[in-house]
Amino acid sequence: MRLHVVDHPLVAHKLTTLRDQRTDSATFRRLADELVTLLAYEATRDVRTEQVDINTPVAQTTGVKLSHPRPLVVPILRAGLGMLDGMVRLLPTAEVGFLGMIRNEETLQASTYATRMPEDLSGRQVYVLDPMLATGGTLVASIQELIKRGADDVTAVVLLAAPEGVELMERELAGTPVTVVTASVDERLDEQGYIVPGLGDAGDRMYGAAE
Ligand SMILES: O=P(O)(O)OC[C@H]1O[C@H](OP(=O)(O)OP(=O)(O)O)[C@H](O)[C@@H]1O
Numbered sequence: 001m002r003l004h005v006v007d008h009p010l011v012a013h014k015l016t017t018l019r020d021q022r023t024d025s026a027t028f029r030r031l032a033d034e035l036v037t038l039l040a041y042e043a044t045r046d047v048r049t050e051q052v053d054i055n056t057p058v059a060q061t062t063g064v065k066l067s068h069p070r071p072l073v074v075p076i077l078r079a080g081l082g083m084l085d086g087m088v089r090l091l092p093t094a095e096v097g098f099l100g101m102i103r104n105e106e107t108l109q110a111s112t113y114a115t116r117m118p119e120d121l122s123g124r125q126v127y128v129l130d131p132m133l134a135t136g137g138t139l140v141a142s143i144q145e146l147i148k149r150g151a152d153d154v155t156a157v158v159l160l161a162a163p164e165g166v167e168l169m170e171r172e173l174a175g176t177p178v179t180v181v182t183a184s185v186d187e188r189l190d191e192q193g194y195i196v197p198g199l200g201d202a203g204d205r206m207y208g209a210a211e
């Protein structure tokens with residue numbers, strides 16, 4: 001597994017406001033959207049392209065276009081939905097699939113409650129979106145499902161990661177073609193499985209407490 005922490009002053013600036021508990025939901029959603037676009041720029045560095053011939057008004061030249069099959073973007077509901085627009089702004093031709101995952105607040109075990117994506121992902125590049133990589137249970141289960149369907153290159157775009165989650169991914173996804181792109185690897189998890197210092201519950205901060 002490859003880990004890429006995006007070191008950029010604009011990323012750090014937006015992340016700081018996102019972390020601030022005074023930031024309201026509307027501002028949180030806007031900042032998450034902006035941050036994703038910055039992370040997506042790095043995350044798509046290896047997006048597959050093919051050569052094309054074009055004519056400019058002046059001369060013939062060669063350029064590139066995104067290859068077929070087109071990439072698949074998979075936001076993990078709920079909180080990952082807040083990252084979708086920022087990602088498809090950079091990849092407007094991408095196909096979008098959905099995975100609904102919930103982490104049990106006591107056991108911290110992740111379970112799947114909704115799946116809507118192609119059965120066959122052979123040869124596909126997939127971008128998974130989830131703001132938080134905490135214990136790693138959610139992302140490991142999601143990526144295992146994508147690999148089972150044949151995805152041969154998976155990039156997870158996460159706003160924040162905990163060292164514990166990165167370790168779990170390295171252990172459980174060893175030997176698989178997975179890259180994690182994040183704005184920060186924070187200090188640790190607390191007793192409730194929250195990232196410290198983190199930003200709190202990303203889904204609740206975007207959309208309000210679900211229950
Ligand atoms: O790495 P993990 O320990 O598995 O935790 C991370 C997951 O927890 C949060 O989702 P949550 O279960 O709160 O669902 P929500 O997005 O609907 O709020 C977050 O959005 C991740 O999906």
Ligand SMILES: O=c1cc[nH]c(=O)[nH]1
Nearest residue numbers: 134194195200201202
């Ligand atoms: O800190 C955390 C950990 C898991 N999920 C969140 O939304 N925040």
Ligand SMILES: [Mg+2]
Nearest residue numbers: 201202203204
């Ligand atoms: Mg949540």
